[in-house]
Amino acid sequence: MKHRALSIYAFAYLAFLYVPVLVLPVFSFNNSEFIAFPLSGFTTRWYAGLADDSAMLHALANSLKVATVTALLSTMLGLSAAKAVTHNRLKGAGAALGFISLPLFIPDIVLGISLLLLLGATGLPLSLAAVVLGHLLVCVPFALTVLIARFEGFDRNLEEASTDLGENGWMTFWRVTFPLMLPGIVASLLLTFITSFDEFLIAYFLSGTEATLPIYIWGQLRFPERLPMVLALGALILTASVGLVILAEYLRNLGAKKPMVGA
Amino acid sequence: MSFLTLSQVGKSFGGPPVVDQVSLEVPRGEFFSLLGPSGCGKTTLLRMIAGFETPDSGTIAIDGEVMNRVPPHLRPTNMVFQSYAIFPHLNVFDNIAYGLRKLKLPKDSLRARIDSMLATVRLEGLGQRAADQLSGGQRQRVALARALVREPKILLLDEPLGALDKRLREAMQIELRALQRKVGITFVLVTHDQEEALSLSDRVGVMEGGKILQIAAPRELYERPACRAVADFIGEINFFHATLREIGGESFTVNAGVLGILQLPVANLAPGIEPGDHILLAIRPEHVVFAREGLAGEIAAATFLGERSHFHVRISGRNEPVAVSSAAPPSGTVHLQFPPEHMVGLPIDT
Numbered sequence: 001m002k003h004r005a006l007s008i009y010a011f012a013y014l015a016f017l018y019v020p021v022l023v024l025p026v027f028s029f030n031n032s033e034f035i036a037f038p039l040s041g042f043t044t045r046w047y048a049g050l051a052d053d054s055a056m057l058h059a060l061a062n063s064l065k066v067a068t069v070t071a072l073l074s075t076m077l078g079l080s081a082a083k084a085v086t087h088n089r090l091k092g093a094g095a096a097l098g099f100i101s102l103p104l105f106i107p108d109i110v111l112g113i114s115l116l117l118l119l120g121a122t123g124l125p126l127s128l129a130a131v132v133l134g135h136l137l138v139c140v141p142f143a144l145t146v147l148i149a150r151f152e153g154f155d156r157n158l159e160e161a162s163t164d165l166g167e168n169g170w171m172t173f174w175r176v177t178f179p180l181m182l183p184g185i186v187a188s189l190l191l192t193f194i195t196s197f198d199e200f201l202i203a204y205f206l207s208g209t210e211a212t213l214p215i216y217i218w219g220q221l222r223f224p225e226r227l228p229m230v231l232a233l234g235a236l237i238l239t240a241s242v243g244l245v246i247l248a249e250y251l252r253n254l255g256a257k258k259p260m261v262g263a
Numbered sequence: 264m265s266f267l268t269l270s271q272v273g274k275s276f277g278g279p280p281v282v283d284q285v286s287l288e289v290p291r292g293e294f295f296s297l298l299g300p301s302g303c304g305k306t307t308l309l310r311m312i313a314g315f316e317t318p319d320s321g322t323i324a325i326d327g328e329v330m331n332r333v334p335p336h337l338r339p340t341n342m343v344f345q346s347y348a349i350f351p352h353l354n355v356f357d358n359i360a361y362g363l364r365k366l367k368l369p370k371d372s373l374r375a376r377i378d379s380m381l382a383t384v385r386l387e388g389l390g391q392r393a394a395d396q397l398s399g400g401q402r403q404r405v406a407l408a409r410a411l412v413r414e415p416k417i418l419l420l421d422e423p424l425g426a427l428d429k430r431l432r433e434a435m436q437i438e439l440r441a442l443q444r445k446v447g448i449t450f451v452l453v454t455h456d457q458e459e460a461l462s463l464s465d466r467v468g469v470m471e472g473g474k475i476l477q478i479a480a481p482r483e484l485y486e487r488p489a490c491r492a493v494a495d496f497i498g499e500i501n502f503f504h505a506t507l508r509e510i511g512g513e514s515f516t517v518n519a520g521v522l523g524i525l526q527l528p529v530a531n532l533a534p535g536i537e538p539g540d541h542i543l544l545a546i547r548p549e550h551v552v553f554a555r556e557g558l559a560g561e562i563a564a565a566t567f568l569g570e571r572s573h574f575h576v577r578i579s580g581r582n583e584p585v586a587v588s589s590a591a592p593p594s595g596t597v598h599l600q601f602p603p604e605h606m607v608g609l610p611i612d613t
Contacts, residue, residue, distance in 0.1 A: 163315075164342045
């Protein structure tokens, strides 16, 4: 009996998690401007309408730019920090790690407001570049977590062996460290990309006149007749995000199976 | 002419010295071992020769060139790591070819060179094997091949046999010795296994507490240890307290308590001891002889070891039993004799 109750609980929980999300694609194919049951027929016109919406496409391009730059920068920074923390006997490494991770525990709205104030005080303009800086704060900790986990199984002797065999630090990085870290690097890129792409609050405060996709969607919600199109967009983003996460996990597991130590 | 020269090399990691004023000379082509318990500084010393650690003081020279400021990737040394550090993302061939990139060899001569190296370490035909499909012994050979293919002036080996099981280790000892003779490269090996050091090396340096206690050929190290720590560390040995009475031209006289007054060859006395000093007399278990007469004792314990047996013999006037190794098992009350030519006089401290 107890086992049965737990099964019911598990199903209920999963339903609670995913039914609201599934409403999105369902209504995105519904042939009506009103989001209400019963459904009134199948259509793809909301999706077709998206392609013609130049403001939306502009916002999408902005989001892709911000997310790509953020993913690359935060993974590079994360890689350097992760290597320093795991491979060198650094004083204060623990404290540094704590401070890098701290933004994860600060509410995004607080981060957004403080960054806005900082930009105002320094006279720097609100821009996509400012959004990237804000996103780095939340993305570097993610990158760091993924990469440190990967570095911890890494035999330090491998890099020494490379040096011993005549390669300097730079070539050692490219011939040994990078290939062995690649699954972690890809996972970090995907994770930080999605985090930046989905982020709303910080972007809302810092983007100025250049809307990113979440900000554009937020703006559209004021017009009820645009709602089905937003749902269609949401469904597409959802599909892409899930696809990327599955890919990231797959790559991470692929890497985890390969032994990392030389012994 | 010394090939590898360390003079007054010191290193500490912020605490007491890990390597303390070590001086050392290794001639070209020698198989030299650094032997000592873990934490004695032997690995740090090896890593300084490789360039992974920088000495705080002193100089390290290879073939006449001072190496202190030369980074590891420019040194004429190669190392076999304790963990072997085989690159897991490369196969055997690419692991061995790793250090040859800068030579820019044409493909076929690179292949020829690696194939001949594979043959030298008896890994013929395994070039395409993935790194994670190698046994412990094969990994060790790949590590050796990867280092030797660069034709280093000195090959450094950090406990290279430590990760292998006993039988494989013994087989690899013989191979390693043969390999060193064949390639003629100077080997410097670090180990805590005295048997390994004695069986492989031309000369052994015994280390403790960051200092080298004695450098000698294995037989001399075994038969004429320079101090108690060396005698203790290498094999089993019996110590007797004694007082040095006088030193003559060919022999010295000691009052050795239960053993009585003894005359020993002067070559068996460690330097720096003067008449009147308290000393230790040391004798190996296999040099103590069961005889019809001599010091009477009783067998407290006997261990059968095949060809020989090992005995603990209690004698009056001494708390510790005397260790005796003998082929002939005695019975009843035994009498022990201590041939003076096999007894060594050592200073009492250290």
